[in-house]
Amino acid sequence: MRIGKVIAISVFLLSTLSQTSSVFAHTTVLPKNTPDDYYQRTEPDGASSVVNDFSIAHGCNGRPVIATAMLFPNGEDMVIEDQDGNVVDVDVLFNELKLQNNLVMGPKPAQVATWKRIRVIRGETREYYNHGLHTDDVRAFQYSGGKLPDYMVGLLPWRASFADIKDDSCVKEIQVRIPIVNYCNRNPYSPARMDAWIGRLTDLFDDPEVVSVGFWPMVTIINKNFDAEVCEEGTVFKVSPTDEDIDSLLLIKTFKP
Numbered sequence: 571m572r573i574g575k576v577i578a579i580s581v582f583l584l585s586t587l588s589q590t591s592s593v594f595a596h597t598t599v600l601p602k603n604t605p606d607d608y609y610q611r612t613e614p615d616g617a618s619s620v621v622n623d624f625s626i627a628h629g630c631n632g633r634p635v636i637a638t639a640m641l642f643p644n645g646e647d648m649v650i651e652d653q654d655g656n657v658v659d660v661d662v663l664f665n666e667l668k669l670q671n672n673l674v675m676g677p678k679p680a681q682v683a684t685w686k687r688i689r690v691i692r693g694e695t696r697e698y699y700n701h702g703l704h705t706d707d708v709r710a711f712q713y714s715g716g717k718l719p720d721y722m723v724g725l726l727p728w729r730a731s732f733a734d735i736k737d738d739s740c741v742k743e744i745q746v747r748i749p750i751v752n753y754c755n756r757n758p759y760s761p762a763r764m765d766a767w768i769g770r771l772t773d774l775f776d777d778p779e780v781v782s783v784g785f786w787p788m789v790t791i792i793n794k795n796f797d798a799e800v801c802e803e804g805t806v807f808k809v810s811p812t813d814e815d816i817d818s819l820l821l822i823k824t825f826k827p
Contacts, residue, residue: 628720666739
């Protein structure tokens with residue numbers, strides 16, 4: 571009986587490790603070390619000046635990463651889905667947020683020795699308040715002029731504030747999808763040219779061999795006042811940048827997807 575239990579537990583652990591290892595192998599936002607949400611990063615709504623890390627777990631088919639870019643869904647337009655996969659209007663989400671909030675506000679990358687150039691790209695956003703009223707913000711980070719070997723893990727620290735959900739809202743959580751592209755080769759025909767951690771294909775990032783269709787790096791904003799007795803299961807929103815923003819802001823000069 572004990573041997574059977576040991577075998578069963580071992581099989582369960584191996585199964586769990588095999589499932590989570592594939593997630594940890596992706597480039598994503600470094601997860602918190604919590605037993606219930608080990609695979610993703612969660613933040614309470616209204617969190618201010620929170621420090622996170624992007625985690626680059628490996629290169630592209632053994633080649634080192636020589637540039638990388640990541641994009642926040644905080645522009646004027648964004649793609650919003652509910653928990654059933656239905657696309658909803660932007661105002662449906664923002665009516666559930668406190669006034670003058672954006673999903674990600676004031677993102678700043680930390681200086682890291684691996685990369686000689688860190689480009690911070692600004693763009694127009696919905697009106698929000700963060701140490702003053704703004705209609706533009708940082709949209710993307712681009713890192714280049716470096717080399718991260720395939721056998722090493724890269725950590726890119728960054729800081730941002732997150733949206734505050736209305737106290738009486740039945741929004742349970744908002745999944746903020748942050749697409750990331752790792753570039754490893756300038757040859758557009760090389761199978762090791764890049765890893766695009768983008769959950770859907772776009773006009774530019776259209777190769778399913780290098781695009782992670784169905785997987786998004788993300789930070790999940792949790793409604794800390796969510797009342798399950800009133801809201802039952804509640805609403806989950808999944809927010810990503812538009813295809814146009816992905817194609818224009820994740821493209822690094824001299825690299826071809």
